[in-house]
Amino acid sequence: MINYIIRRLLYVLPVLIGVNVLTFVLFFVVNTPDDMARMQLGDKHVTQEAVDNWKQQRGYDLPLLWNKHEEGLQQLSKTIFFEKSVGLFVFDLGVSDNGRDIVADISERMWPSLAIAIPSLILGVLVNITFALLVIFYRGSILEFGGLFLCIALMSISGLFYIIAGQYFVGKLLALTPISGYAPGVDAFKFILLPVLVGVVGGLGSGVRWYRTLFLEEAAKDYVRTAKAKGLSDIQLLFKHVLKNAMIPILTGIVVILPLLFMGSLITESFFGIPGLGSYTIDAISSQDFAIVRSMVFLGSFLYIIGLLMTDISYTLVDPRVRLD
Amino acid sequence: MLTLLWTDMAVFALVIGGAFVAWHSRKKEHLRRPWLKVFNSSVGVISLTVLLLFLLIGALDSIRVQHYKTLPNGETSEHTETLTVLDIMLTPLRIQVEKTYSKPFAHQAYAKEMSIDSVGVTRWVYPPLVYGGAHLNKPSDKQRDVITKTLRGLGFGFLAWFALILIFKLFCNGLFRANSNSIKNFFLTLLVIICLVAVLATLGPYYHILGTDKVGEDVLYQAIKSIRTGLVIGALTTIVMLPIAIILGLMAGFFRGWVDDVIQYLYTTLSSIPGVLLIAAAILMAQVYMANNPELFTSVEDRADMRLLLLCLILGITSWTGLCRLLRAETLKIREMDYVVAARALGVGRFQLLKRHVLPNVMHLVMITIVLDFSGLVLAEAVLSYINIGVDPSTYSWGNMINTSRLEMAREPIVWWSLTAAFIFMFTLVLAANLFADVVRDAFDPRSN
Numbered sequence: 001m002i003n004y005i006i007r008r009l010l011y012v013l014p015v016l017i018g019v020n021v022l023t024f025v026l027f028f029v030v031n032t033p034d035d036m037a038r039m040q041l042g043d044k045h046v047t048q049e050a051v052d053n054w055k056q057q058r059g060y061d062l063p064l065l066w067n068k069h070e071e072g073l074q075q076l077s078k079t080i081f082f083e084k085s086v087g088l089f090v091f092d093l094g095v096s097d098n099g100r101d102i103v104a105d106i107s108e109r110m111w112p113s114l115a116i117a118i119p120s121l122i123l124g125v126l127v128n129i130t131f132a133l134l135v136i137f138y139r140g141s142i143l144e145f146g147g148l149f150l151c152i153a154l155m156s157i158s159g160l161f162y163i164i165a166g167q168y169f170v171g172k173l174l175a176l177t178p179i180s181g182y183a184p185g186v187d188a189f190k191f192i193l194l195p196v197l198v199g200v201v202g203g204l205g206s207g208v209r210w211y212r213t214l215f216l217e218e219a220a221k222d223y224v225r226t227a228k229a230k231g232l233s234d235i236q237l238l239f240k241h242v243l244k245n246a247m248i249p250i251l252t253g254i255v256v257i258l259p260l261l262f263m264g265s266l267i268t269e270s271f272f273g274i275p276g277l278g279s280y281t282i283d284a285i286s287s288q289d290f291a292i293v294r295s296m297v298f299l300g301s302f303l304y305i306i307g308l309l310m311t312d313i314s315y316t317l318v319d320p321r322v323r324l325d
Numbered sequence: 326m327l328t329l330l331w332t333d334m335a336v337f338a339l340v341i342g343g344a345f346v347a348w349h350s351r352k353k354e355h356l357r358r359p360w361l362k363v364f365n366s367s368v369g370v371i372s373l374t375v376l377l378l379f380l381l382i383g384a385l386d387s388i389r390v391q392h393y394k395t396l397p398n399g400e401t402s403e404h405t406e407t408l409t410v411l412d413i414m415l416t417p418l419r420i421q422v423e424k425t426y427s428k429p430f431a432h433q434a435y436a437k438e439m440s441i442d443s444v445g446v447t448r449w450v451y452p453p454l455v456y457g458g459a460h461l462n463k464p465s466d467k468q469r470d471v472i473t474k475t476l477r478g479l480g481f482g483f484l485a486w487f488a489l490i491l492i493f494k495l496f497c498n499g500l501f502r503a504n505s506n507s508i509k510n511f512f513l514t515l516l517v518i519i520c521l522v523a524v525l526a527t528l529g530p531y532y533h534i535l536g537t538d539k540v541g542e543d544v545l546y547q548a549i550k551s552i553r554t555g556l557v558i559g560a561l562t563t564i565v566m567l568p569i570a571i572i573l574g575l576m577a578g579f580f581r582g583w584v585d586d587v588i589q590y591l592y593t594t595l596s597s598i599p600g601v602l603l604i605a606a607a608i609l610m611a612q613v614y615m616a617n618n619p620e621l622f623t624s625v626e627d628r629a630d631m632r633l634l635l636l637c638l639i640l641g642i643t644s645w646t647g648l649c650r651l652l653r654a655e656t657l658k659i660r661e662m663d664y665v666v667a668a669r670a671l672g673v674g675r676f677q678l679l680k681r682h683v684l685p686n687v688m689h690l691v692m693i694t695i696v697l698d699f700s701g702l703v704l705a706e707a708v709l710s711y712i713n714i715g716v717d718p719s720t721y722s723w724g725n726m727i728n729t730s731r732l733e734m735a736r737e738p739i740v741w742w743s744l745t746a747a748f749i750f751m752f753t754l755v756l757a758a759n760l761f762a763d764v765v766r767d768a769f770d771p772r773s774n
Contacts, residue, residue, distance in 0.1 A: 153752075155700075157748075157752060158723075158751060159704070164730075164744065267712070281599075304597040305593070
């Protein structure tokens with residue numbers, strides 16, 4: 001088990017290097033450091049000296065991937081790519097191109113993202129499971145058919161409409177919550193209410209269908225039939241056997257997305273004006289702040305892989321039959 | 326004169342691909358059976374009919390011809406412009422442009438304007454529209470006029486449908502008996518569609534059925550034109566994604582060893598980067614490139630088309646990983662099956678093994694993924710366009726319609742019809758695609774048999 005985890009963690013390294021190269025190439029394939037400098041300094045009336053100065057200060061005055069003027073290993077290491085990437089692997093994210101400390105920014109902006117992501121996840125799972133159990137309980141009736149059709153209909157509505165409709169009806173017409181914005185501390189509650197609601201409703205269609213498939217798969221197993229033959233009622237069956245055993249795929253499914261909750265949702269945050277990590281990334285892309293984009297991509301892929309690893313480990317924890325080697 | 330844009334090919338590829346699948350499946354028993362199952366379910370037939378309607382509109386919108394300009398007063402000018410067949414069919418909607426916002430079925434503008442009446446006094450009034458309801462003698466006739474025109478449209482629609490059935494009955498009567506239930510469903514759906522089209526066609530030249538937008542363009546026209554964009558995104562992305570996913574997936578599962586390691590590394594790396602970031606970076610890159618090389622993209626149309634093409638390319642590159650993983654797992658299973666081992670023992674080459682024994686047995690996964698992904702892509706376009714990393718702002722698309730309606734919803738009084746139009750059209754297409762995907766999955770999934 002320990003061996004397995006170490007091996008998997010070592011496997012993370014090449015993936016992260018690959019991610020880094022890809023981000024780097026995508027960013028610099030048409031964009032030169034000169035363009036970046038001009039954009040940061042304000043497009044027009046920038047002298048070449050100012051550009052050079054900006055590059056010098058931030059370490060963008062080296063060649064991109066290959067330094068012709070150096071000898072031996074220095075050819076690789078004296079480059080923008082190498083100098084900018086090494087810090088990432090020890091989580092020293094450095095300063096953004098406009099001079100702010102990225103680690104401090106992230107640890108500050110992480111909380112609004114989590115304040116929305118965690119309640120959405122918990123509430124979403126509970127609501128989805130409840131409706132999925134209801135749909136299964138009324139199997140074969142018109143209620144099931146109607147419920148499933150409703151799920152597909154809900155899935156067919158773009159997430160944008162949920163957000164716009166939520167902002168219009170709840171925020172503007174009923175004036176129950178603010179339309180957008182955020183405040184730290186206890187005041188945050190009224191601001192996160194609407195995004196969480198929209199998140200839960202938006203995920204309802206696909207969520208209910210997903211959990212229903214899980215439960216149905218479990219309900220088709222032999223031990224359920226045996227229990228039924230022994231005279232258990234449908235409710236007992238559903239809650240004591242099916243739900244309990246279906247918790248394995250449910251839990252592992254949740255574990256895989258847990259680390260990514262930190263990243264926040266790009267769309268929701270930019271719509272509701274929440275100063276989380278999602279909007280941080282979007283802003284960085286539009287202002288071409290390479291340092292932030294690179295750090296966020298790095299962090300995102302790191303968390304994704306950690307999520308995969310945690311899933312594997314959680315399998316062994318909840319299901320003793322699974323062994324990792 | 327015919328002209329072709331790159332994305333037009335995607336629409337035609339969709340048509341040809343669909344026709345090929347149909348033709349190919351007719352001969353093969355293992356494919357014909359699940360398709361018959363699809364055609365026997367009423368949901369399958371209804372959703373397929375709706376999808377075919379959308380495909381027809383998209384195809385009509387992709388055939389470009391040189392056409393003499395029609396002036397607003399109905400005369401033809403000597404200058405030509407490149408129009409699609411759909412544009413020509415929708416001429417009244419296209420050229421009847423008002424000054425600014427107007428409500429659905431309105432005969433006057435949405436906001437008051439200053440005007441000078443015959444006596445010379447300036448007043449704030451709702452100015453009458455140039456086209457919408459202009460044929461009315463007095464505005465109070467409008468309700469009756471709309472109802473009569475709707476009824477006339479319904480009548481025409483019903484007659485056309487009835488004629489179609491008669492023709493159909495005369496020429497291919499055999500089909501009626503063989504598949505009576507699905508044919509009945511097909512014709513009932515057709516009746517609804519034909520009546521709807523007929524009503525829209527009778528009302529369209531006289532009213533703006535879904536209102537007009539900020540520059541006075543008919544919203545119904547915009548929504549119909551957006552169909553093509555949705556289809557192109559779905560089709561082109563699939564065309565890009567399929568070969569990568571199939572080739573790499575089969576190779577990883579079949580050859581194992583270092584090939585498998587490399588391919589697994591590739592898809593883990595790609596799928597660990599948040600998709601939106603990758604798309605955003607690529608679109609920004611393209612914008613910079615286009616800004617630096619304006620000589621390569623002469624017209625706005627060219628540039629918009631290029632951007633649409635690029636968007637599909639990137640969506641394709643980010644979306645092959647899921648299918649690839651599925652195919653790899655399935656191939657791993659299949660290569661150990663007795664018949665594959667037997668074929669290998671008999672000396673069948675690797676390429677032949679993959680082509681004749683492995684590929685046909687994973688095609689159901691490919692089929693299911695294609696139809697399932699299609700609706701997701703249409704929805705993704707809207708979100709991406711909304712945060713300005715989707716299609717070009719000059720392209721008609723539902724995402725762009727929603728994007729502009731964001732400001733309109735904040736107006737007082739609000740302008741709701743652009744959003745509603747985009748909602749109705751998108752919902753219909755995605756719902757039909759989702760329902761169809763569901764039926765196809767049930768029919769093709771071996772576990773459900």
